[in-house]
Amino acid sequence: MPRDPLIGLVGKPSSGKSTTLNSLTDATSKVGMYIFTTIDPQRAIGYLQIPCACSRPGIDLADKCKPNYGSCVDGRRSVPIELLDVAGLVPGAHMGKGLGNRFLDDLRHADALVHVVDVSGTTDAEGKATRGYDPSQDIVWLRSEIVRWILGNLMEKWGSIKRRHVAIKATAVETLQNQLSGYGSTSQTVARTLDRLGLKEPLQDWTDATIEKVVNAFTDEKFPTVIALNKIDHPDADKNIAKIAKQQDPKSIVLCSAISEVFLRKLAKQGYIKYTEGSDFLDTREDLIEAGDPDGGGLKPLDEKLLTRIDNLKDLVLYRFGSTGVVQVLSRAAELLGLVPVFPVRNIHNYTSGSASATAVFRDCVLVGRGSTVGDVYRKVMGDAPMAYVETKGGVRVAEDDVVVAGKNDVSLSSFLYFFLVPPPCFLRIFQI
Numbered sequence: 001m002p003r004d005p006l007i008g009l010v011g012k013p014s015s016g017k018s019t020t021l022n023s024l025t026d027a028t029s030k031v032g033m034y035i036f037t038t039i040d041p042q043r044a045i046g047y048l049q050i051p052c053a054c055s056r057p058g059i060d061l062a063d064k065c066k067p068n069y070g071s072c073v074d075g076r077r078s079v080p081i082e083l084l085d086v087a088g089l090v091p092g093a094h095m096g097k098g099l100g101n102r103f104l105d106d107l108r109h110a111d112a113l114v115h116v117v118d119v120s121g122t123t124d125a126e127g128k129a130t131r132g133y134d135p136s137q138d139i140v141w142l143r144s145e146i147v148r149w150i151l152g153n154l155m156e157k158w159g160s161i162k163r164r165h166v167a168i169k170a171t172a173v174e175t176l177q178n179q180l181s182g183y184g185s186t187s188q189t190v191a192r193t194l195d196r197l198g199l200k201e202p203l204q205d206w207t208d209a210t211i212e213k214v215v216n217a218f219t220d221e222k223f224p225t226v227i228a229l230n231k232i233d234h235p236d237a238d239k240n241i242a243k244i245a246k247q248q249d250p251k252s253i254v255l256c257s258a259i260s261e262v263f264l265r266k267l268a269k270q271g272y273i274k275y276t277e278g279s280d281f282l283d284t285r286e287d288l289i290e291a292g293d294p295d296g297g298g299l300k301p302l303d304e305k306l307l308t309r310i311d312n313l314k315d316l317v318l319y320r321f322g323s324t325g326v327v328q329v330l331s332r333a334a335e336l337l338g339l340v341p342v343f344p345v346r347n348i349h350n351y352t353s354g355s356a357s358a359t360a361v362f363r364d365c366v367l368v369g370r371g372s373t374v375g376d377v378y379r380k381v382m383g384d385a386p387m388a389y390v391e392t393k394g395g396v397r398v399a400e401d402d403v404v405v406a407g408k409n410d411v412s413l414s415s416f417l418y419f420f421l422v423p424p425p426c427f428l429r430i431f432q433i
């Protein structure tokens with residue numbers, strides 16, 4: 001059965017992985033001033049924000065939308081997604097330095113990575129307090145640790161891999177997948193890697209440089225990475241952001257202040273402010289009174305100290321950067337993975353979950369990865385139950401091997417599969433024999 005997508009948070013000690021995780025979830029991962037605070041990988045549920053199917057033009061059922069998991073507020077749906085906080089990584093991890101091997105072993109479960117970078121430059125490569133460290137180095141060495149880890153394992157056995165490859169007349173995809181499946185790879189991942197490179201030589205003739213090229217391309221395929229430049233609230237951050245922005249693909253970079261999001265969610269929970277997760281503004285009691293609500297929205301009054309902290313946070317983060325950025329970190333990871341939200345319903349005409357009296361719509365939403373087929377979605381929702389057929393809007397049946405790709409079936413509303421749009425919510429009605 002296809003498993004749920006998993007996003008791994010990686011980075012050196014004290015870059016802010018646990019804080020980022022906490023800012024996205026309600027779990028309390030241990031956050032501390034000490035390096036290697038996170039010894040055990042921590043899994044937690046974060047929420048990916050997507051436009052909900054209930055608010056698509058022509059559907060307009062926002063008032064009836066009641067997710068079983070997550071939430072839907074004014075057509076913005078929060079869909080649960082699993083996150084993994086991986087223990088601190090230091091240079092030399094592929095040779096077992098720090099918690100190296102452990103880190104790398106945990107990593108193999110992840111489908112995409114969020115590299116949390118301390119962009120303030122106040123921690124060195126090993127996570128110790130300093131000033132003026134150049135965080136652009138972290139991006140380079142962290143990737144190189146992953147590549148060298150995979151490459152090292154492959155080179156160790158290359159002689160016998162090659163001999164076997166020739167002896168059994170395997171394809172390059174078969175041989176490589178045999179070696180790379182331990183990193184959570186599939187044959188498709190390997191095939192895409194080789195397609196991307198378009199190599200002419202047969203595997204047995206690959207040079208060391210070619211193998212390294214293959215491992216680099218495989219790393220890109222298997223571990224698409226969002227670079228989360230964290231601690232943007234720090235005064236030293238600006239010059240480092242500017243430098244990194246010039247070096248990296250802008251699509252991979254997100255600016256964030258995890259600690260600000262944690263702080264705002266806490267104040268909102270305690271009834272001091274009104275704040276929508278990830279948004280660009282917040283309201284205090286005074287703000288609401290000024291806006292004409294004599295009760296101040298029922299919020300508690302803030303003392304001077306908290307008011308000053310909020311004002312600083314507004315100036316340094318919300319006004320300057322538009323938000324704390326953490327919600328975008330997850331959205332970007334989902335984009336890199338090409339995740340497609342699918343809304344399975346029992347009744348394709350009213351989008352409810354079954355019984356005649358049911359009124360709540362779009363109770364479920366599952367996220368499937370790039371390349372998933374209608375059959376994969378079926379098995380994800382229904383498990384091993386034999387499949388009769390899958391229907392879509394208008395009661396039209398869809399083929400089991402039809403790939404669920406954002407935009408692929410981006411056709412008019414009246415034809416079938418119109419729902420695989422970008423952003424691509426889709427409806428499935430699933431029948432069991």
Ligand SMILES: Nc1nc2c(ncn2[C@@H]2O[C@H](COP(=O)(O)OP(=O)(O)OP(=O)(O)O)[C@@H](O)[C@H]2O)c(=O)[nH]1
Nearest residue numbers: 013014015016017018019032036037038088258259
């Ligand atoms: N200024 C600032 N500090 C932050 C931010 N996020 C995290 N920190 C601080 O950075 C320190 C390390 O944060 P953690 O979240 O524990 O870091 P980690 O990457 O999980 O560290 P290990 O578990 O040791 O690998 C803590 O003192 C946090 O309060 C941020 O957005 N801004």
Ligand SMILES: [Mg+2]
Nearest residue numbers: 017018037038
């Ligand atoms: Mg931690």
